[in-house]
Amino acid sequence: MRIGVITFPGTLDDRDAARAVNVSGAEAVALWHADADLKKVDAVILPGGFSYGDYLRCGAISRFAPVMKLVIDAAGKGMPVLGICNGFQVLCESHLLPGALTRNSDLHFLCRDQEIEITNNATAWTTSFAKGERITIPLKNGEGSFQCDDQTLATLESEGRVIARYVGVNPNGSRNLIAGITNERGNVVGLMPHPEHAIDPLTGPSAQGLGFFTSILKAMVK
Amino acid sequence: MSLDTVAIAQSTPENKQPFAELGLKPDEYARIKEILGRRPTSSELAMYSVMWSEHCSYKSSKVHLKQFGDKAPKSEALLVGIGENAGVVDVGQGYAVTFKIESHNHPSFVEPYQGAATGIGGIVRDILTMGARPIAVMDPLRFGPADAPDTRRVLPGIVAGVGGYGNCLGLPNIGGEIVFDETYAGNPLVNALCVGVMKHSDIKLAKAAGAGNLVVLFGAKTGGDGIGGVSVLASETFGTGGSTKRPSVQVGDPFVEKILIECSLEIFAEDLVVGIQDLGGAGLSCATSELASGGSGGMKVALDKVPLRDPSLSPEEILMSESQERMCAIVEPHKLQRFLEICKKWDVTVTAIGEVTDGEHLEITWNGEVIVNVPPRTVAHEGPVYNRPLAQPAYIDVVNGQKVTLPILNSASDIKAAVLKLAGTPNLADKSWVTSQYDKYVQGNTIQSQPDDSGMVRIDESTHLGIAISTDANANWSYLNPYQGAKLALAEAARNIATAGARPLAVTNCLNFGSPEDPGVMWQFAETVRGLADGCLEMGLPVTGGNVSFYNQTGAAAILPTPVIGVLGVIQDVRTRTPMSFNVAGLDLYLLGDTYEDFAGSEWAFLNGERVGQSPTADLAREMRLIELLLEGHAVGLFKAAHDLSQGGLSAGLTEMVLRYFVGATITLGNVGIELLSESPGRVVVAIDSNTALTLTGLAEKYSITLSKLGTTGGDSLIINECVIPLSELRTAHTSTFPTLFG
Numbered sequence: 001m002r003i004g005v006i007t008f009p010g011t012l013d014d015r016d017a018a019r020a021v022n023v024s025g026a027e028a029v030a031l032w033h034a035d036a037d038l039k040k041v042d043a044v045i046l047p048g049g050f051s052y053g054d055y056l057r058c059g060a061i062s063r064f065a066p067v068m069k070l071v072i073d074a075a076g077k078g079m080p081v082l083g084i085c086n087g088f089q090v091l092c093e094s095h096l097l098p099g100a101l102t103r104n105s106d107l108h109f110l111c112r113d114q115e116i117e118i119t120n121n122a123t124a125w126t127t128s129f130a131k132g133e134r135i136t137i138p139l140k141n142g143e144g145s146f147q148c149d150d151q152t153l154a155t156l157e158s159e160g161r162v163i164a165r166y167v168g169v170n171p172n173g174s175r176n177l178i179a180g181i182t183n184e185r186g187n188v189v190g191l192m193p194h195p196e197h198a199i200d201p202l203t204g205p206s207a208q209g210l211g212f213f214t215s216i217l218k219a220m221v222k
Numbered sequence: 223m224s225l226d227t228v229a230i231a232q233s234t235p236e237n238k239q240p241f242a243e244l245g246l247k248p249d250e251y252a253r254i255k256e257i258l259g260r261r262p263t264s265s266e267l268a269m270y271s272v273m274w275s276e277h278c279s280y281k282s283s284k285v286h287l288k289q290f291g292d293k294a295p296k297s298e299a300l301l302v303g304i305g306e307n308a309g310v311v312d313v314g315q316g317y318a319v320t321f322k323i324e325s326h327n328h329p330s331f332v333e334p335y336q337g338a339a340t341g342i343g344g345i346v347r348d349i350l351t352m353g354a355r356p357i358a359v360m361d362p363l364r365f366g367p368a369d370a371p372d373t374r375r376v377l378p379g380i381v382a383g384v385g386g387y388g389n390c391l392g393l394p395n396i397g398g399e400i401v402f403d404e405t406y407a408g409n410p411l412v413n414a415l416c417v418g419v420m421k422h423s424d425i426k427l428a429k430a431a432g433a434g435n436l437v438v439l440f441g442a443k444t445g446g447d448g449i450g451g452v453s454v455l456a457s458e459t460f461g462t463g464g465s466t467k468r469p470s471v472q473v474g475d476p477f478v479e480k481i482l483i484e485c486s487l488e489i490f491a492e493d494l495v496v497g498i499q500d501l502g503g504a505g506l507s508c509a510t511s512e513l514a515s516g517g518s519g520g521m522k523v524a525l526d527k528v529p530l531r532d533p534s535l536s537p538e539e540i541l542m543s544e545s546q547e548r549m550c551a552i553v554e555p556h557k558l559q560r561f562l563e564i565c566k567k568w569d570v571t572v573t574a575i576g577e578v579t580d581g582e583h584l585e586i587t588w589n590g591e592v593i594v595n596v597p598p599r600t601v602a603h604e605g606p607v608y609n610r611p612l613a614q615p616a617y618i619d620v621v622n623g624q625k626v627t628l629p630i631l632n633s634a635s636d637i638k639a640a641v642l643k644l645a646g647t648p649n650l651a652d653k654s655w656v657t658s659q660y661d662k663y664v665q666g667n668t669i670q671s672q673p674d675d676s677g678m679v680r681i682d683e684s685t686h687l688g689i690a691i692s693t694d695a696n697a698n699w700s701y702l703n704p705y706q707g708a709k710l711a712l713a714e715a716a717r718n719i720a721t722a723g724a725r726p727l728a729v730t731n732c733l734n735f736g737s738p739e740d741p742g743v744m745w746q747f748a749e750t751v752r753g754l755a756d757g758c759l760e761m762g763l764p765v766t767g768g769n770v771s772f773y774n775q776t777g778a779a780a781i782l783p784t785p786v787i788g789v790l791g792v793i794q795d796v797r798t799r800t801p802m803s804f805n806v807a808g809l810d811l812y813l814l815g816d817t818y819e820d821f822a823g824s825e826w827a828f829l830n831g832e833r834v835g836q837s838p839t840a841d842l843a844r845e846m847r848l849i850e851l852l853l854e855g856h857a858v859g860l861f862k863a864a865h866d867l868s869q870g871g872l873s874a875g876l877t878e879m880v881l882r883y884f885v886g887a888t889i890t891l892g893n894v895g896i897e898l899l900s901e902s903p904g905r906v907v908v909a910i911d912s913n914t915a916l917t918l919t920g921l922a923e924k925y926s927i928t929l930s931k932l933g934t935t936g937g938d939s940l941i942i943n944e945c946v947i948p949l950s951e952l953r954t955a956h957t958s959t960f961p962t963l964f965g
Contacts, residue, residue, distance in 0.1 A: 009569065010477050012392030016666040019683075050390045053477025109385050109659045138663045142389075197663040202797060203680070204663065 001220050003213075004031040004041035006071070006087075008062045012049030013084065013196060020196040021045070024213035026220075033065040042220050043080040043124070044071055046087025048141075048194060058101060058143050059089035068094060080124035080216055081188045085141050088180070088190030097181055097190045098156070099148030104141070105173025113205035114139035114193050115167040116179045120160050123186040124219040128211035135208035137198035139171060139179075144192045146174040146181070156181055163189060225537070226264040228592045235261050244271035250606055257600045265525075265586065265593040268538040269601055272504035273511060276772050279605035282738035283770040286748050289755035290765040297764040299727050302425060307348040307500070308418075309766020310425055311728045313792045315687055318425060320352045321417040323362070323693065323732035323788050325771035329472070330412040334379025338412050339387035339474040340448075343546050345416040346391060347500035350483055351549070353426035353490050354418030357665060358679050359388050361398040361414050362693045362732070362786045366407030368648035368963050373402070376410050378964055384414070385659040390476035391483065394668045395660035396677025399693060399786075402648045403828075408776030413732045413769075413786050417691060419681045424490060429497040430517035430552045430578045437510070437523055437576035438558070440565055441482045441501075441548040445531035448472030448505070448544025478547040485568035486549060492564070494557045501548035507541045507601070509550040510576075514584045514598035517552070521598065523576035523586045537588045552578060608738075615742030621702055624834035626821040631895040634945035640826070640899065641940070641947055645877045646955040647829055648963065650870045652881075655960035669796045673878060675718040675866050680796045688796035692718035692789055696869065697782035698823035699837040704746045708753030708785050709840035710903050714868050715789035716761060720849040721864040721906055722799045723856030724791035729758055731768035731787050736780020738772045746783040747772075754785065760842045763789065800856050803882035804863040804909040807936025811887060812918060813872070814848060815905030816928045817897050824901040825870045838903050845904050847925040852906065860917055863909035872932075873898045875907050876940060881953055886937035894943055909935060 003021045005028050007014045018028035029041050033051075038044070052061040062068065068090070075081045075096050083091035091097045104110055115136045118129040129135070148156070153175055156162055164180040172192075180191035195209025231237075241251040244267065254262050254270050262270060276282060290304060301318055302310035308322035326341025342359060349356045361384050366373045388395050393416070430437070489495060497517060499509045506528070514521040525537050535543070553561050558574065565572035579585075584601070586594035631637050644650055653672060662671040669688060670678035676692040694715040700707025716726040733750060736743040747770075758765055774781045793799060821827050822835025855861050867875040872891075880886050891897045910918055922929035933941075940947045 009481050010390070012390075012480075012664050016664070019666055049392065050477060050480070053390065053475065053480075055477070108382070109389055109661075111661050111663065112654075112658050140389075140661050140663060194663065197666060199666075203666050203668060 001026040001217060002029045002041045003216065004029045004038060004044040006031045006033060006044065006046050006067055008033040008051035008065060010049055010051045010053055011047055013047040013194065016196045017045050017047040017084065020199045020210065020213050023199050024210055024217055026217050031067055033067050035067045038070050038074060043216050046083040046090050048085030048087060051086055051090065058086060059093040062090045063093040072096060075188050078185060078187050080219060082125050082212065083190045084194055084196065085192055088192055091188060091190045096188045097183055098152045099146055101143050102145045102147050103143050104145055109142040110171060111138065111140035114171060116164045116193055117167050118164055120163040120182065123163055123182045123189050125189045125212050125215050126163055127218055128215040134167060136205050137193045137195050137209045138204060139193040141192060144172040144174065146178040148175065164191060225588060225591060225593065228263055228595050231263045232260050237261060239267055241267060241271065245275055246271050250274060253606065258596065263593050265537050265541055266596055268542050269507040269511065269594065272507050272542050273601045274605040278504050278508060280770055281606045282608050282610050282772060283747065284607050285609050286751040289751055293755040293759040294764055295759050295762045300764045300766065301422065304765065304767050306427060307351045309728065309730065310352060311766060311790060313689060313727065315682060315685060316421055317419055317681055317687065318422050319417060319419050319689055319790065320349055320354045321415065321691065321788065321790050322348055322730050322767050323413050323415040323786060324769045325732050325734060326412045326414060327409060327734065327771050327774055330380050331376065331408065331410055334376045335383040335386065336473050338380040338383030340472045340546055341412050341414040342384055342387040343474045343476065343479050344502040345414045346393065346479065347502060349416045349418035350486055351426065351428065351498050351500045352418065353424040354420040355487055356393055356416050356418045356483065357667065358396045358677060359393045359414060359416050360396055360677055360691060360693055363398060364401045364403065364406045364411035364784065366402065367404050368402045370407060372407060374964065380410065380412055381656050381659055387474055387476045389661045391480050392664045394662045394664050394671065396662060396668060396671040396679060400653055400656060403697065403782060405779065405781045409774040409781050411734050411784060415693060415788055417689065426490065426495065426498050428499040428512055428516045430513040430521055431496055432554065433520065433578050433580045434555065435496055435578045436553045436555055436558055436574045437521060437578065438551045438553045438561065438572060439528060439548065439575050440551065440570055440572040442475065442478050442545055443529045443531040443571055444540055444543050445545045446535055446539060446543060449539055449542045472544045472546050474546045481568050481570060482547055482549060485564060485570045488564050489561060492560060494561045495551045495553055497552040499550050501550060503544060505541065505543045505545065511584055511598040511601035513550060513552060515602040517578065519582035519598060520579035521576060521584050522579050525586050526589050527573055527575045529571050529573055537593055610738050610744045611741045612744035612748050613741040614745050621834040622836050626827050626832045626835045628821055628826060628830055628832065637894060637898065637942055637945040638947050641873050641877065642952065642955045643829065644825060644870045644873045645952055646959050647825065648959055649825060650874045651959035652957040653960065654957065655964060669799060670722060674802045675721045678722060678724065678793065678796060678799060686795040686797055688793045690719045690722055690724035690791045690793060693786055694718065695784050695786040696823060697784040698828060698833065700750065700783040700785060701833065702823050702835065703837040704749035704783050705753035706837045706840055707783065708750045709757035709842060710838065711785055711787040712754060712757040712761065713840055713842060713845040713903060714866065715787045716849060717845065717906065718866050719789050719791035720852040721802065721866050722793065723853065724793040725853055726763055726789050726791045726849065728790045729763045729765045729787060731765065731785060732771065733768065734771045734774055734781060734784040734786065736775040740780065743780050750783055750785045754787065757840065757842055761846055800861045800864045802863060802865045803879040804935045805883035805885055807885060809862050809909040809935040810912045810915060811932040811935060812908050812910065813905060813930045813932050814851065814908060814922065814927050816902060817900050817905065818902045819896055820900045820902040824899065826899040841904060848904055848906065848927050851921050851925040851927055855921055858917065860910055860914055861908050862911065865907050867905040867907060869901065871899050871901045877952060877956060879907065880940045880949060881956055884949055885935055886939045886949055887933055887935050888937065888941040889933040891943060898942065907932065
């Protein structure tokens, strides 16, 4: 079970994502933005950070990285892809997921322990959770406000493609408290909070983030 | 302007030069002419002016800083001492840790966001330059009154700058301080600490050895930003009026720095450099002269090869530019190819601009013409040294002769009002509004961060080895008695490490003062250094490096003497660290240490407008016994929680503890006014299981530390004698201050 973790220039949470993959029992495979092959991985994670310094728009330059062409092709064939934070932004810019992430409503970078509710446990990345399960994992970003047009929002809601919502006060102005979404097929997931920083209570607010990584393991073994 | 070459300088000895505008004094200019045996070229003048600035040369502080070497305690932990970019300490298991604090005070006042951002960038490159991977940052900050209009301009910008740069580098921010005082109104203090880790064998030094080796510049292109930053900004007092100094502030690009970090670490891993230096204050002037001076002494540089962002820059400007995110490496010719390949992988601009030569001259050419020919030691290490006049300022006897007079707490409602007031005062209020703008989780090794007593990071995932760092200063005490103030800050920082169970190992410092040309300020500085050196000797902690920031004053009014002391400690297993508070009911709370009527310099006195009296006297022998007690108790798993008492005394300490996990406490005090509000040093509140009381009593006897029972944990209130404060009310007082002030 090989899970690729992509490093773009400016990616920060790649080693954390790789650690989470390894702790969950899979093998993390480092992928470089300029790579011309996916090294036979079974799934791909786009970790958080500030790829290309967030210049132009978050994720707008990374989507043109050579490795992203391969990721887009593979995702189209059903390969599980998880974008966390900046990775989510890259997935939106790549049109693998709808909508966009804009600046937090209070215009500040926000790092805090955030409670979220898992609202769809049928995706490749969420089967370890119960539907309605509440977990606390770090949220840390400056541009985490999920925005989309009314029709897209209605589609996401009616098709159950919102996979996680913020609980309590809306931390960043996201529409419908959306913390994460999936594509129609359920293989591509974008998530604003950081499950890879919640794999051990020693270094994070909980170990509840591991569920995303054990989910993919289960999905692959099936 | 035409090119000023060495040949022209020789033939036109009488040309007038703008040395004063560049910050040089007439005798300094005369000395340059004496060294060179001619007038300097304009490029040489530019180099000397920035390198002989107070900021780079430590010319006013050197004679005092010597004490850190003269009085250095024997330490087997110190691998690299003062003089390099940062000191390096052995923390065991083959790991070496490097850490340092620097100031970026003046730029942050002029341009808060970029000033603070490049402060982080500069200290991170210092750590990187030692061969280490940067693993965390901290930022002790000081501002004018919290409700002053200019604080609202400066603070949000500085916080956003610290966060904007540090977050983008992927460095967890694990602590710091935020203190408000009117003396910082025109001079906010932005101190930035970075810590990095490496294996012993990976230590790199700033030296250019081996004739024929190449001088390689890599990183960002050179632009016109920050020209004269160290000489114009950092080394002069701001007057009122005058032209804006904003062009002297550098502009940072954290993305480029992140790339530079990863690129450099890959280069280090393949052992491709002989020596390395970052380009910070004084830019290329500093890097070339320090590398040459640290090595065999000779170097030739073709300045026209430096890649420019602005092609119109003159040679003088290129030498003085403080454009950020640049590094200079010494590379053996046969390793250049691989060096270039790694830079290409990371899209980092790289250019060989010169080579190491035999001899003792730094020669810089511009399109083939020699524009600099100097002995590099005279630029980098043999600058002017001043033994500036110093005199105890008149205020000392005046304030020391007065006694603090404070309202006495009598009733339960007095106690409640005092606790709530301290909980909400800007200096002690919850700082989440600030710290939530910093990423504390990145890298996945953060064990402790704000509001814990110290920041703690794991450095080995398999052995669980970790380090802890705390930075502290009590400028009120330093104002009343700078000698004691320095010792007390040292003791507090060490104690903050030990409460978690880490053993203090080494010290860094950032000494923030007013103008060295004021004998009173110079006396404060001298006393501070003497106190810190004496204290470090007594506690057996070596000073590994530091930074001096002078000229922190507006007009005649200097800031409070503010020595920020950072202590680094090591903990063998981070999983065992003692948390700063309790999350269960039924534990017994004890106070370790003695409480006296220490109100001088306290937060309670500050709130009542009193800045008089005598500071406490540091008892470092007792502090060391207290630290040993904490470490021994930690080793046997005695403590469920331990929290240092400092600003705000027991009142603030209890507030922080009960709000951390929202578990209350019931406390019984004798003389409540003194016991609650005094800031006697050397005190720690600990929580233990009641059935381990004998162990604690035994330790207190063994180390001769006064022990007194405070009460028990539990409930949803903080109860002090007959005063009941619901935690929800206490939390509102503690957490609403910053959002109310800063939005």
